[in-house]
Amino acid sequence: MNTKQKIEALRDELRQHNYNYYILDNPTISDYEFDIKLKELQALEDKHPEFYDENSPTLRVGGAITKNFNTVVHDFRMYSLDNSYSKEDLLDWEKRIKKLVDGQVQYTCELKYDGASMNLTYENGKLIRAVTRGDGVQGDEVTANVKTIKTVPLQLRGDFPERFDIRGEIILPIDGFLKMNEERIANDEEPYRNPRNTASGSLKLQDSAEVAKRPLECLLYSIKGNNLNISTQFEGLQKAREWGFKVPKEAKLVNTIDEVLAFVNYWDTHRHDLPYEIDGIVIKVNNLYQQDELGFTAKAPRWAMAYKFKAEQVSTRLNEITYQVGRTGAITPVANLEPVQLAGTIVKRASLHNADQIEKLDIRVGDEVFVEKGGEIIPKIIAVDLSKRPESSLVTKYISRCPECYTELIRPEGEAKHYCPNYNACPPQVIGRIQHYISRKAMDIEGLGGETVALLVTNGLVTDYSDLYELKVEDVLPLERMAQKSAENLVNGIEASKQIPFERVLFALGIRYVGETVAKKLAKHYKSIDNLKMASILDLVGVDEIGERIAESVVEFFSSEENIRIVERLRAFGVQLEISAEKLANQTNKLNGNSFVVSGVFETVSRTELKKLIEDNGGKVSSSISSKTSYLVAGDKMGPSKRTKAEDLKIPIISEAEFLNMIS
Numbered sequence: 061m062n063t064k065q066k067i068e069a070l071r072d073e074l075r076q077h078n079y080n081y082y083i084l085d086n087p088t089i090s091d092y093e094f095d096i097k098l099k100e101l102q103a104l105e106d107k108h109p110e111f112y113d114e115n116s117p118t119l120r121v122g123g124a125i126t127k128n129f130n131t132v133v134h135d136f137r138m139y140s141l142d143n144s145y146s147k148e149d150l151l152d153w154e155k156r157i158k159k160l161v162d163g164q165v166q167y168t169c170e171l172k173y174d175g176a177s178m179n180l181t182y183e184n185g186k187l188i189r190a191v192t193r194g195d196g197v198q199g200d201e202v203t204a205n206v207k208t209i210k211t212v213p214l215q216l217r218g219d220f221p222e223r224f225d226i227r228g229e230i231i232l233p234i235d236g237f238l239k240m241n242e243e244r245i246a247n248d249e250e251p252y253r254n255p256r257n258t259a260s261g262s263l264k265l266q267d268s269a270e271v272a273k274r275p276l277e278c279l280l281y282s283i284k285g286n287n288l289n290i291s292t293q294f295e296g297l298q299k300a301r302e303w304g305f306k307v308p309k310e311a312k313l314v315n316t317i318d319e320v321l322a323f324v325n326y327w328d329t330h331r332h333d334l335p336y337e338i339d340g341i342v343i344k345v346n347n348l349y350q351q352d353e354l355g356f357t358a359k360a361p362r363w364a365m366a367y368k369f370k371a372e373q374v375s376t377r378l379n380e381i382t383y384q385v386g387r388t389g390a391i392t393p394v395a396n397l398e399p400v401q402l403a404g405t406i407v408k409r410a411s412l413h414n415a416d417q418i419e420k421l422d423i424r425v426g427d428e429v430f431v432e433k434g435g436e437i438i439p440k441i442i443a444v445d446l447s448k449r450p451e452s453s454l455v456t457k458y459i460s461r462c463p464e465c466y467t468e469l470i471r472p473e474g475e476a477k478h479y480c481p482n483y484n485a486c487p488p489q490v491i492g493r494i495q496h497y498i499s500r501k502a503m504d505i506e507g508l509g510g511e512t513v514a515l516l517v518t519n520g521l522v523t524d525y526s527d528l529y530e531l532k533v534e535d536v537l538p539l540e541r542m543a544q545k546s547a548e549n550l551v552n553g554i555e556a557s558k559q560i561p562f563e564r565v566l567f568a569l570g571i572r573y574v575g576e577t578v579a580k581k582l583a584k585h586y587k588s589i590d591n592l593k594m595a596s597i598l599d600l601v602g603v604d605e606i607g608e609r610i611a612e613s614v615v616e617f618f619s620s621e622e623n624i625r626i627v628e629r630l631r632a633f634g635v636q637l638e639i640s641a642e643k644l645a646n647q648t649n650k651l652n653g654n655s656f657v658v659s660g661v662f663e664t665v666s667r668t669e670l671k672k673l674i675e676d677n678g679g680k681v682s683s684s685i686s687s688k689t690s691y692l693v694a695g696d697k698m699g700p701s702k703r704t705k706a707e708d709l710k711i712p713i714i715s716e717a718e719f720l721n722m723i724s
């Protein structure tokens with residue numbers, strides 16, 4: 061694998077983990093491993109700026125919005141946190157800070173609550189809305205659910221600002237979590253895996269009455285707003301407490317990194333005395349003026365750092381190895397363990413990743429294995445206790461056929477995973493592709509969810525996504541839990557998807573490596589599926605930012621007769637396979653060759669519209685300023701660091717009006 065491929069592979073892998081973690085609430089690797097991979101990617105990207113991609117997981121908050129709630133754009137962006145696992149990292153961070161700000165620096169140390177982030181907006185002392193972090197720019201509005209949480213005050217007391225946002229973590233205390241699980245086990249239901257995922261999953265429930273039954277809490281840690289009259293982080297915590305919020309008292313104001321470390325060490329050993337789980341400590345520059353000076357990177361504040369605790373370990377017996385098949389046909393081996401208590405939860409399964417991993421550790425059924433869990437739940441086997449290996453033990457033989465369709469597996473050169481090549485008929489692949497097709501960022505089909513897709517396939521009602529368009533109410537009615545109304549919604553939702561624009565249809569087709577951004581680029585360049593179908597590899601790599609790997613995958617997709625047949629069926633049903641005339645009319649090349657950074661709040665158009673205008677007129681939008689930036693479009697409340705950087709690089713800063721002039 062060359063460097064570029066390595067970078068892309070890491071990006072793909074991390075995106076998948078983000079999806080598992082934030083959307084499915086079902087991570088498959090530990091946080092620690094995730095963070096190591098992210099750092100590996102960061103290091104490669106730093107070394108190779110030529111492979112810059114604004115959509116890289118290093119530059120984006122990992123979450124996303126779902127299609128089940130109103131989407132709300134945050135007044136103040138919600139960031140992630142940089143993290144560290146060592147004293148050296150903290151000292152480096154301190155050095156970086158001291159270079160950027162003058163004077164004494166004090167730090168607020170807080171516990172890092174392990175739950176789901178939440179932004180609450182209060183107006184005149186009343187909670188007016190609650191929104192999840194989502195992708196950091198916009199989130200899901202879950203006010204009704206959050207209002208059921210007793211520690212969220214609906215009416216504030218004391219001297220609060222007229223309007224402000226306050227951020228916190230929705231958590232599920234361990235006691236409450238265990239009680240919920242007792243009940244589930246008694247009812248013969250699968251127990252929940254850990255408090256974090258259960259808290260996060262609860263917020264996504266459609267029925268608030270169901271949420272109200274869960275003993276969730278909201279712990280607050282930060283206030284945002286204009287003219288708040290608060291000058292330090294620590295003071296903010298005190299004020300929030302006075303207004304009626306639950307702000308844990310463990311937070312401590314300190315003067316040196318040594319004191320920070322003492323705080324970290326204390327909580328590393330005492331964290332199990334807390335009624336809820338924490339996955340580390342958050343250290344913040346206390347002075348808000350200094351915070352302002354430090355600003356943000358694309359993804360996290362420079363003025364804060366998470367120190368994460370290392371994973372805990374236990375040993376247990378490996379009973380069986382089973383194999384799962386994913387949407388792309390990738391095979392994942394899973395260790396089925398003798399259930400064991402680990403960091404507050406019962407562990408029964410662990411991921412084994414791939415054949416190499418099994419071979420490297422020489423893992424065998426019957427072995428006593430060491431299992432580790434980071435902040436996250438699917439634990440990992442890190443070693444075998446060879447002293448306890450039974451004499452009869454046999455070397456693990458990796459499967460050679462797909463456990464779902466019995467096709468012989470292949471292992472493409474240079475890849476760690478085995479794949480089932482039965483693209484058209486292997487059930488998990490077929491189902492996974494259709495689930496992708498209907499997903500929010502793709503065809504966004506209302507009234508049809510992932511589980512129903514699985515039912516449709518297993519009942520033989522559809523075999524590929526084009527079959528969806530032939531479904532009738534009476535076909536789906538006999539399905540489990542399907543009522544007249546939901547059957548109608550499903551059929552109507554499918555019908556409505558015929559209006560989805562070409563670029564999203566292209567993404568929905570599920571062509572390997574053709575993500576949202578690539579689909580947009582291809583749609584814009586080729587304008588119709590027929591043009592794209594004719595494109596050669598050479599032709600494709602000529603398109604801005606389309607690499608060889610994508611080009612090969614596109615050509616391969618259209619070389620399959622089956623795919624062509626499906627696309628033709630989509631056409632016959634009226635799915636959009638070309639850019640609409642109206643859209644074409646609004647597109648120009650006026651901004652060709654120019655790259656824009658957009659920052660701040662705008663008056664006549666929203667930030668999203670502004671970005672769309674840039675792209676529709678042939679320009680490029682990028683999230684951070686570099687020597688390649690042509691213009692910085694500056695709105696209200698633009699961060700001071702962006703301005704300084706643009707000035708340093710002598711990049712023209714233009715106003716919204718000046719920009720609109722350029723394209724008028």
Ligand SMILES: NC(=O)c1ccc[n+]([C@@H]2O[C@H](COP(=O)([O-])OP(=O)(O)OC[C@H]3O[C@@H](n4cnc5c(N)ncnc54)[C@H](O)[C@@H]3O)[C@@H](O)[C@H]2O)c1
Pocket residue numbers: 077078080081082087088089090091092094095121122139140141143170171172173174176177178193228229281342366435436
């Ligand atoms: N295992 C996986 O597959 C997987 C996938 C994606 C992400 N992750 C984990 O999630 C991390 C990234 O998630 P993230 O972006 O939510 O970052 P994060 O959870 O590491 O840190 C940011 C979040 O911490 C929370 N927080 C808790 N207490 C806080 C306090 N006192 N002050 C400020 N914030 C506080 C906030 O909600 C904030 O959004 C990764 O580093 C990784 O560890 C794991």
Ligand SMILES: [Zn+2]
Pocket residue numbers: 385462463464465466467480481482486487
């Ligand atoms: Zn198969």
